Protein backbone atom coordinates (compact mmCIF):
# COMPACT_ATOMS: atom_id res chain seq x y z
CA UNK A 380 0.00 0.00 0.00
CA UNK A 381 1.48 3.41 -0.84
CA UNK A 382 -0.85 5.76 0.98
CA UNK A 383 -3.94 5.89 3.13
CA UNK A 384 -5.87 7.83 5.75
CA UNK A 385 -6.40 7.21 9.48
CA UNK A 386 -8.29 9.20 12.14
CA UNK A 387 -6.74 10.29 15.43
CA UNK A 388 -8.73 11.29 18.49
CA UNK A 389 -6.53 13.42 20.76
CA UNK A 390 -7.97 14.65 24.05
CA UNK A 391 -5.96 17.28 25.91
CA UNK A 392 -6.64 18.80 29.30
CA UNK A 393 -8.09 21.97 27.79
CA UNK A 394 -9.25 20.90 24.33
CA UNK A 395 -9.81 17.87 22.15
CA UNK A 396 -9.55 17.23 18.45
CA UNK A 397 -10.27 14.66 15.80
CA UNK A 398 -7.86 14.82 12.88
CA UNK A 399 -7.27 12.95 9.67
CA UNK A 400 -3.76 11.80 8.89
CA UNK A 401 -2.88 11.19 5.25
CA UNK A 402 0.20 9.05 5.25
CA UNK A 403 2.56 7.52 2.72
CA UNK A 404 6.30 6.78 2.60
CA UNK A 405 7.00 10.48 1.94
CA UNK A 406 3.75 12.00 3.06
CA UNK A 407 2.41 13.05 6.43
CA UNK A 408 -0.45 15.55 6.25
CA UNK A 409 -2.75 16.33 9.11
CA UNK A 410 -6.18 17.91 8.70
CA UNK A 411 -8.37 18.97 11.58
CA UNK A 412 -11.94 17.80 11.25
CA UNK A 413 -13.30 18.77 14.66
CA UNK A 414 -11.97 20.77 17.63
CA UNK A 415 -13.78 21.22 20.91
CA UNK A 416 -13.14 22.59 24.38
CA UNK A 417 -12.59 20.29 27.35
CA UNK A 418 -14.18 22.04 30.31
CA UNK A 419 -14.16 20.20 33.65
CA UNK A 420 -17.15 20.43 35.98
CA UNK A 421 -17.17 20.79 39.75
CA UNK A 422 -20.00 19.01 41.55
CA UNK A 423 -20.54 18.35 45.26
CA UNK A 424 -18.19 15.38 45.13
CA UNK A 425 -15.31 17.21 43.44
CA UNK A 426 -13.79 18.13 40.09
CA UNK A 427 -14.72 15.83 37.18
CA UNK A 428 -14.04 15.61 33.48
CA UNK A 429 -17.21 16.05 31.44
CA UNK A 430 -16.75 12.60 29.94
CA UNK A 431 -20.11 12.33 28.19
CA UNK A 432 -19.59 15.66 26.47
CA UNK A 433 -16.11 14.54 25.41
CA UNK A 434 -17.52 11.30 23.99
CA UNK A 435 -20.28 13.20 22.21
CA UNK A 436 -17.63 15.35 20.55
CA UNK A 437 -15.55 12.29 19.65
CA UNK A 438 -18.59 10.93 17.80
CA UNK A 439 -19.22 14.28 16.07
CA UNK A 440 -15.58 14.33 14.98
CA UNK A 441 -15.57 10.74 13.77
CA UNK A 442 -18.79 11.30 11.81
CA UNK A 443 -17.09 14.24 10.05
CA UNK A 444 -13.96 12.14 9.49
CA UNK A 445 -15.94 9.32 7.88
CA UNK A 446 -17.88 11.76 5.71
CA UNK A 447 -14.66 13.41 4.53
CA UNK A 448 -12.83 10.14 4.00
CA UNK A 449 -15.02 7.11 3.25
CA UNK A 450 -11.93 4.88 2.92
CA UNK A 451 -10.68 5.55 6.41
CA UNK A 452 -8.45 2.69 7.60
CA UNK A 453 -8.58 2.95 11.39
CA UNK A 454 -9.14 5.06 14.52
CA UNK A 455 -6.67 5.65 17.38
CA UNK A 456 -7.31 7.41 20.69
CA UNK A 457 -5.03 9.22 23.11
CA UNK A 458 -5.56 11.53 26.08
CA UNK A 459 -3.89 12.87 29.21
CA UNK A 460 -2.92 10.12 31.64
CA UNK A 461 -3.89 8.69 35.05
CA UNK A 462 -7.65 9.40 35.13
CA UNK A 463 -10.22 6.64 34.78
CA UNK A 464 -13.83 5.55 35.15
CA UNK A 465 -15.09 2.63 37.22
CA UNK A 466 -17.52 0.21 35.61
CA UNK A 467 -19.66 -2.66 36.76
CA UNK A 468 -20.80 -4.53 33.69
CA UNK A 469 -21.59 -1.83 31.13
CA UNK A 470 -22.59 0.68 33.78
CA UNK A 471 -20.34 3.56 34.81
CA UNK A 472 -20.25 3.63 38.60
CA UNK A 473 -17.84 6.53 38.81
CA UNK A 474 -17.10 9.09 36.10
CA UNK A 475 -13.47 10.20 35.81
CA UNK A 476 -12.29 12.69 38.40
CA UNK A 477 -9.92 15.41 37.27
CA UNK A 478 -6.39 14.74 38.45
CA UNK A 479 -6.37 18.25 39.94
CA UNK A 480 -9.14 17.28 42.37
CA UNK A 481 -8.01 17.55 45.99
CA UNK A 482 -9.22 14.12 47.07
CA UNK A 483 -5.94 12.37 46.20
CA UNK A 484 -4.21 13.55 49.42
CA UNK A 485 -6.07 10.83 51.39
CA UNK A 486 -4.88 8.19 48.95
CA UNK A 487 -1.25 9.35 49.23
CA UNK A 488 -1.36 9.08 53.03
CA UNK A 489 -2.94 5.61 52.92
CA UNK A 490 -0.41 4.28 50.38
CA UNK A 491 2.48 5.69 52.43
CA UNK A 492 1.25 3.62 55.39
CA UNK A 493 1.65 0.50 53.27
CA UNK A 494 4.79 1.11 51.20
CA UNK A 495 7.92 3.24 51.38
CA UNK A 496 8.88 5.58 48.54
CA UNK A 497 11.88 3.31 47.84
CA UNK A 498 9.68 0.22 47.51
CA UNK A 499 7.29 1.98 45.18
CA UNK A 500 10.04 3.37 42.93
CA UNK A 501 11.68 -0.06 42.63
CA UNK A 502 8.30 -1.48 41.60
CA UNK A 503 6.81 1.10 39.26
CA UNK A 504 9.70 3.51 38.57
CA UNK A 505 7.44 6.57 38.72
CA UNK A 506 8.13 10.07 40.01
CA UNK A 507 5.88 11.07 42.87
CA UNK A 508 2.75 12.71 41.50
CA UNK A 509 -0.06 12.80 44.06
CA UNK A 510 -2.65 12.13 41.35
CA UNK A 511 -1.19 8.91 39.94
CA UNK A 512 -3.96 6.36 39.55
CA UNK A 513 -2.90 4.15 42.44
CA UNK A 514 -3.56 7.00 44.89
CA UNK A 515 -6.93 7.75 43.31
CA UNK A 516 -7.93 4.07 43.38
CA UNK A 517 -6.92 3.88 47.03
CA UNK A 518 -9.42 6.67 47.77
CA UNK A 519 -12.08 4.65 45.91
CA UNK A 520 -11.18 1.58 47.95
CA UNK A 521 -11.43 3.55 51.22
CA UNK A 522 -14.82 4.86 50.08
CA UNK A 523 -16.05 1.28 49.45
CA UNK A 524 -16.42 1.74 45.68
CA UNK A 525 -14.42 -1.29 44.56
CA UNK A 526 -15.73 -4.83 44.56
CA UNK A 527 -14.86 -7.97 42.63
CA UNK A 528 -17.00 -6.92 39.66
CA UNK A 529 -15.50 -3.45 39.29
CA UNK A 530 -13.28 -2.64 36.29
CA UNK A 531 -11.13 0.44 35.84
CA UNK A 532 -10.78 1.96 32.37
CA UNK A 533 -8.42 4.86 31.71
CA UNK A 534 -9.96 7.66 29.62
CA UNK A 535 -8.77 6.55 26.13
CA UNK A 536 -9.56 2.93 27.01
CA UNK A 537 -13.06 3.98 28.08
CA UNK A 538 -13.66 5.77 24.77
CA UNK A 539 -12.35 2.71 22.89
CA UNK A 540 -14.67 0.50 24.97
CA UNK A 541 -17.69 2.64 24.17
CA UNK A 542 -16.79 2.46 20.48
CA UNK A 543 -15.98 -1.25 20.29
CA UNK A 544 -17.17 -3.06 23.42
CA UNK A 545 -13.57 -4.28 24.03
CA UNK A 546 -11.96 -3.63 27.43
CA UNK A 547 -8.22 -3.17 27.27
CA UNK A 548 -5.60 -1.18 29.13
CA UNK A 549 -3.15 0.27 26.64
CA UNK A 550 0.32 -0.17 28.08
CA UNK A 551 1.89 3.33 27.80
CA UNK A 552 -1.01 4.88 29.68
CA UNK A 553 -1.26 1.90 32.06
CA UNK A 554 2.32 2.69 33.11
CA UNK A 555 1.13 6.00 34.58
CA UNK A 556 -1.20 4.21 36.98
CA UNK A 557 1.73 3.16 39.15
CA UNK A 558 0.46 -0.43 39.04
CA UNK A 559 2.58 -1.66 36.15
CA UNK A 560 5.82 -3.50 36.84
CA UNK A 561 8.51 -1.17 35.48
CA UNK A 562 10.80 -4.04 34.52
CA UNK A 563 8.34 -6.48 32.90
CA UNK A 564 5.67 -4.05 31.63
CA UNK A 565 2.87 -6.22 33.04
CA UNK A 566 0.43 -5.50 35.87
CA UNK A 567 2.19 -5.82 39.22
CA UNK A 568 -0.31 -8.14 40.91
CA UNK A 569 1.50 -8.28 44.28
CA UNK A 570 1.48 -4.46 44.42
CA UNK A 571 -2.25 -4.37 43.62
CA UNK A 572 -2.80 -6.98 46.35
CA UNK A 573 -0.77 -4.96 48.89
CA UNK A 574 -3.00 -1.99 48.10
CA UNK A 575 -6.03 -4.24 48.54
CA UNK A 576 -7.28 -3.62 45.01
CA UNK A 577 -9.58 -6.36 43.66
CA UNK A 578 -7.83 -8.71 41.20
CA UNK A 579 -10.29 -8.13 38.32
CA UNK A 580 -10.05 -4.33 38.53
CA UNK A 581 -7.29 -4.12 35.90
CA UNK A 582 -8.20 -5.09 32.30
CA UNK A 583 -5.93 -7.09 29.97
CA UNK A 584 -3.08 -5.04 28.49
CA UNK A 585 -2.71 -4.05 24.84
CA UNK A 586 0.40 -2.66 23.15
CA UNK A 587 0.50 0.22 20.64
CA UNK A 588 -0.24 -1.24 17.23
CA UNK A 589 -2.54 -3.97 18.58
CA UNK A 590 -6.11 -4.17 17.39
CA UNK A 591 -8.47 -3.18 20.22
CA UNK A 592 -11.65 -4.12 18.36
CA UNK A 593 -14.01 -3.15 15.56
CA UNK A 594 -16.72 -0.50 15.94
CA UNK A 595 -19.92 -2.08 17.23
CA UNK A 596 -22.74 -2.23 14.63
CA UNK A 597 -24.61 0.55 16.50
CA UNK A 598 -21.66 2.90 16.53
CA UNK A 599 -20.74 2.11 12.91
CA UNK A 600 -24.33 2.88 11.84
CA UNK A 601 -24.26 6.13 13.83
CA UNK A 602 -21.01 7.18 12.17
CA UNK A 603 -22.10 6.04 8.71
CA UNK A 604 -19.06 3.80 8.47
CA UNK A 605 -18.10 0.14 8.16
CA UNK A 606 -16.94 -1.79 11.26
CA UNK A 607 -13.68 0.18 11.33
CA UNK A 608 -10.88 -1.07 13.56
CA UNK A 609 -9.86 0.87 16.66
CA UNK A 610 -6.11 0.40 16.96
CA UNK A 611 -4.12 0.92 20.17
CA UNK A 612 -1.65 3.80 19.85
CA UNK A 613 0.52 5.40 22.52
CA UNK A 614 -2.75 6.26 24.27
CA UNK A 615 -0.93 8.35 26.84
CA UNK A 616 -0.68 11.67 24.96
CA UNK A 617 2.95 12.10 26.01
CA UNK A 618 3.83 8.66 24.60
CA UNK A 619 2.31 9.63 21.25
CA UNK A 620 4.06 13.00 21.34
CA UNK A 621 7.45 11.36 21.95
CA UNK A 622 6.91 9.13 18.88
CA UNK A 623 6.67 12.30 16.78
CA UNK A 624 9.68 14.15 18.20
CA UNK A 625 11.95 14.41 15.14
CA UNK A 626 15.05 13.34 17.08
CA UNK A 627 17.91 12.22 14.89
CA UNK A 628 20.12 10.97 17.70
CA UNK A 629 19.73 9.32 21.09
CA UNK A 630 21.39 12.24 22.88
CA UNK A 631 18.64 14.67 22.02
CA UNK A 632 16.17 15.58 24.74
CA UNK A 633 12.55 16.58 24.30
CA UNK A 634 10.13 18.97 25.91
CA UNK A 635 6.55 17.89 25.21
CA UNK A 636 4.62 21.00 25.97
CA UNK A 637 0.98 21.39 26.80
CA UNK A 638 -0.65 22.01 30.14
CA UNK A 639 2.46 20.30 31.52
CA UNK A 640 5.94 20.22 30.08
CA UNK A 641 7.36 16.74 30.04
CA UNK A 642 11.12 16.95 29.83
CA UNK A 643 13.14 13.85 29.11
CA UNK A 644 14.96 11.46 26.85
CA UNK A 645 14.10 8.08 25.43
CA UNK A 646 16.04 5.15 26.85
CA UNK A 647 16.10 1.39 26.23
CA UNK A 648 15.82 0.57 29.93
CA UNK A 649 14.40 2.21 33.02
CA UNK A 650 16.77 4.07 35.34
CA UNK A 651 15.93 3.09 38.92
CA UNK A 652 18.88 4.43 40.89
CA UNK A 653 18.43 6.12 44.23
CA UNK A 654 19.71 9.33 42.69
CA UNK A 655 17.01 9.14 40.05
CA UNK A 656 14.32 8.54 42.65
CA UNK A 657 15.50 11.46 44.74
CA UNK A 658 15.55 13.71 41.68
CA UNK A 659 11.96 12.49 41.06
CA UNK A 660 12.45 11.38 37.46
CA UNK A 661 9.91 8.97 36.04
CA UNK A 662 10.17 5.86 33.87
CA UNK A 663 6.98 5.78 31.83
CA UNK A 664 6.42 3.15 29.18
CA UNK A 665 7.08 4.30 25.63
CA UNK A 666 6.01 2.81 22.33
CA UNK A 667 7.98 -0.26 21.10
CA UNK A 668 9.15 -1.12 24.59
CA UNK A 669 11.17 2.09 24.99
CA UNK A 670 11.25 4.02 28.26
CA UNK A 671 10.24 7.64 28.54
CA UNK A 672 12.65 8.86 31.17
CA UNK A 673 11.33 12.28 32.08
CA UNK A 674 10.10 14.72 34.63
CA UNK A 675 6.81 16.63 34.77
CA UNK A 676 7.40 20.35 34.87
CA UNK A 677 4.99 23.23 34.92
CA UNK A 678 3.71 23.97 31.42
CA UNK A 679 1.28 26.40 29.77
CA UNK A 680 -1.11 25.90 32.71
CA UNK A 681 0.42 29.00 34.33
CA UNK A 682 -0.10 31.15 31.26
CA UNK A 683 -3.62 29.84 30.59
CA UNK A 684 -4.74 30.20 34.18
CA UNK A 685 -3.47 33.80 34.30
CA UNK A 686 -5.33 34.60 31.09
CA UNK A 687 -8.50 32.99 32.53
CA UNK A 688 -8.19 34.99 35.74
CA UNK A 689 -7.66 38.28 33.86
CA UNK A 690 -10.64 37.50 31.65
CA UNK A 691 -12.77 36.79 34.72
CA UNK A 692 -11.94 40.38 35.73
CA UNK A 693 -13.80 41.42 32.61
CA UNK A 694 -10.85 42.36 30.42
CA UNK A 695 -10.16 40.94 26.97
CA UNK A 696 -6.75 39.31 26.76
CA UNK A 697 -5.01 38.85 23.43
CA UNK A 698 -2.37 36.26 24.33
CA UNK A 699 -0.16 36.54 21.22
CA UNK A 700 -0.15 40.35 21.63
CA UNK A 701 0.69 40.02 25.33
CA UNK A 702 3.58 37.67 24.57
CA UNK A 703 4.72 40.19 21.95
CA UNK A 704 4.76 42.90 24.65
CA UNK A 705 6.60 40.52 26.98
CA UNK A 706 9.50 40.46 24.50
CA UNK A 707 10.17 44.14 25.29
CA UNK A 708 9.60 43.90 29.05
CA UNK A 709 12.88 44.68 30.77
CA UNK A 710 11.65 44.00 34.32
CA UNK A 711 11.11 40.44 35.48
CA UNK A 712 11.03 38.51 38.72
CA UNK A 713 12.00 34.85 38.77
CA UNK A 714 9.98 32.44 40.87
CA UNK A 715 9.63 28.69 41.35
CA UNK A 716 7.14 27.64 38.68
CA UNK A 717 7.05 24.11 40.07
CA UNK A 718 5.80 25.15 43.49
CA UNK A 719 2.89 22.82 44.43
CA UNK A 720 0.71 25.84 45.30
CA UNK A 721 0.40 26.52 41.54
CA UNK A 722 -1.06 23.10 40.64
CA UNK A 723 -4.77 23.56 41.54
CA UNK A 724 -7.06 25.81 39.52
CA UNK A 725 -8.08 29.22 40.87
CA UNK A 726 -6.66 32.71 41.08
CA UNK A 727 -3.24 32.22 39.49
CA UNK A 728 -1.95 35.84 39.41
CA UNK A 729 -2.43 36.16 43.19
CA UNK A 730 -0.64 32.89 43.87
CA UNK A 731 2.25 33.95 41.64
CA UNK A 732 2.59 37.21 43.59
CA UNK A 733 2.76 35.15 46.80
CA UNK A 734 5.84 33.43 45.36
CA UNK A 735 7.19 36.58 43.68
CA UNK A 736 6.20 39.60 45.80
CA UNK A 737 8.09 41.86 43.38
CA UNK A 738 5.28 41.26 40.87
CA UNK A 739 2.62 42.92 43.05
CA UNK A 740 0.93 45.56 40.88
CA UNK A 741 3.12 44.69 37.86
CA UNK A 742 1.94 45.19 34.27
CA UNK A 743 0.67 42.03 32.58
CA UNK A 744 3.54 41.97 30.09
CA UNK A 745 5.98 41.92 33.03
CA UNK A 746 4.05 39.07 34.65
CA UNK A 747 4.12 37.20 31.35
CA UNK A 748 7.85 37.80 30.89
CA UNK A 749 8.48 36.61 34.46
CA UNK A 750 6.46 33.43 33.86
CA UNK A 751 8.29 32.62 30.62
CA UNK A 752 11.74 33.35 32.08
CA UNK A 753 10.93 31.25 35.14
CA UNK A 754 9.67 28.36 33.00
CA UNK A 755 12.84 28.53 30.91
CA UNK A 756 14.97 28.48 34.05
CA UNK A 757 13.13 25.42 35.38
CA UNK A 758 13.52 23.62 32.04
CA UNK A 759 17.23 24.45 31.82
CA UNK A 760 17.83 23.06 35.31
CA UNK A 761 15.84 19.93 34.48
CA UNK A 762 17.91 19.38 31.32
CA UNK A 763 21.11 19.63 33.37
CA UNK A 764 19.75 17.09 35.85
CA UNK A 765 18.71 14.83 32.99
CA UNK A 766 22.22 14.96 31.55
CA UNK A 767 23.68 14.18 34.96
CA UNK A 768 21.33 11.27 35.69
CA UNK A 769 21.60 9.61 32.28
CA UNK A 770 25.24 10.42 31.54
CA UNK A 771 24.07 11.43 28.06
CA UNK A 772 25.57 14.73 26.82
CA UNK A 773 22.48 16.62 25.72
CA UNK A 774 23.22 19.07 22.95
CA UNK A 775 19.89 19.44 21.23
CA UNK A 776 16.49 19.97 22.78
CA UNK A 777 13.34 19.39 20.73
CA UNK A 778 10.26 21.23 21.86
CA UNK A 779 6.96 19.95 20.50
CA UNK A 780 3.34 20.84 21.25
CA UNK A 781 1.76 24.20 22.02
CA UNK A 782 4.80 26.09 23.34
CA UNK A 783 6.83 25.22 20.24
CA UNK A 784 4.98 28.17 18.67
CA UNK A 785 6.00 30.55 21.44
CA UNK A 786 9.17 32.01 19.94
CA UNK A 787 10.03 33.99 23.08
CA UNK A 788 9.87 30.91 25.31
CA UNK A 789 11.87 28.80 22.82
CA UNK A 790 14.59 31.46 22.68
CA UNK A 791 14.67 31.82 26.47
CA UNK A 792 15.07 28.04 26.84
CA UNK A 793 17.96 28.06 24.34
CA UNK A 794 19.58 30.95 26.24
CA UNK A 795 19.20 29.52 29.71
CA UNK A 796 19.99 25.93 28.73
CA UNK A 797 22.92 26.94 26.50
CA UNK A 798 21.69 24.40 23.94
CA UNK A 799 20.14 24.46 20.49
CA UNK A 800 16.36 24.29 20.64
CA UNK A 801 14.49 22.79 17.67
CA UNK A 802 10.82 23.73 17.76
CA UNK A 803 7.97 21.69 16.20
CA UNK A 804 5.81 19.99 15.26
CA UNK A 805 3.03 21.68 17.20
CA UNK A 806 0.61 18.74 16.71
CA UNK A 807 3.11 16.14 17.89
CA UNK A 808 0.59 14.10 19.87
CA UNK A 809 -1.87 13.65 17.01
CA UNK A 810 1.09 12.97 14.71
CA UNK A 811 2.42 10.19 16.94
CA UNK A 812 -1.06 8.69 17.16
CA UNK A 813 -1.31 8.72 13.35
CA UNK A 814 2.16 7.25 12.81
CA UNK A 815 1.48 4.19 14.96
CA UNK A 816 -1.84 3.54 13.23
CA UNK A 817 -0.19 4.01 9.84
CA UNK A 818 2.47 1.46 10.75
CA UNK A 819 -0.18 -0.99 11.99
CA UNK A 820 -2.06 -0.57 8.69
CA UNK A 821 1.13 -1.28 6.69
CA UNK A 822 1.35 2.28 5.28
CA UNK A 823 4.74 2.68 6.97
CA UNK A 824 7.32 0.21 8.18
CA UNK A 825 10.29 0.31 10.48
CA UNK A 826 11.44 1.50 13.86
CA UNK A 827 10.57 4.68 15.73
CA UNK A 828 13.66 6.19 14.13
CA UNK A 829 12.16 5.53 10.69
CA UNK A 830 8.88 7.13 11.75
CA UNK A 831 10.72 10.14 13.17
CA UNK A 832 12.67 10.52 9.99
CA UNK A 833 9.35 10.99 8.16
CA UNK A 834 8.37 13.71 10.66
CA UNK A 835 11.77 15.31 10.13
CA UNK A 836 11.37 15.26 6.34
CA UNK A 837 7.83 16.62 6.31
CA UNK A 838 7.91 19.27 9.04
CA UNK A 839 10.49 21.98 9.38
CA UNK A 840 11.57 22.53 12.98
CA UNK A 841 12.62 26.10 13.75
CA UNK A 842 16.09 26.38 15.31
CA UNK A 843 16.88 28.71 18.23
CA UNK A 844 20.55 29.12 19.14
CA UNK A 845 21.65 30.24 22.61
CA UNK A 846 22.40 33.96 22.46
CA UNK A 847 24.55 34.71 25.47
CA UNK A 848 25.39 33.73 29.01
CA UNK A 849 22.38 34.62 31.10
CA UNK A 850 22.97 36.39 34.35
CA UNK A 851 20.39 36.51 37.11
CA UNK A 852 18.59 39.85 37.06
CA UNK A 853 18.71 41.86 40.26
CA UNK A 854 15.77 41.17 42.48
CA UNK A 855 15.58 37.56 41.27
CA UNK A 856 13.83 35.36 43.77
CA UNK A 857 14.84 31.98 42.40
Ligand code: LFR
Nearest residue numbers: 459460461616617637639675
Ligand atom coordinates in the same frame (compact mmCIF):
# COMPACT_ATOMS: atom_id res chain seq x y z
C1 LFR B 1 0.23 15.55 29.73
C2 LFR B 1 -0.04 14.49 30.78
C3 LFR B 1 1.18 14.14 31.56
C4 LFR B 1 0.59 13.58 32.80
C5 LFR B 1 -0.50 14.61 33.05
C6 LFR B 1 -1.65 14.14 33.86
O1 LFR B 1 -0.94 15.87 29.05
O2 LFR B 1 -0.57 13.33 30.19
O3 LFR B 1 2.07 13.25 30.88
O4 LFR B 1 1.48 13.46 33.87
O5 LFR B 1 -0.94 14.97 31.75
O6 LFR B 1 -2.31 13.11 33.22
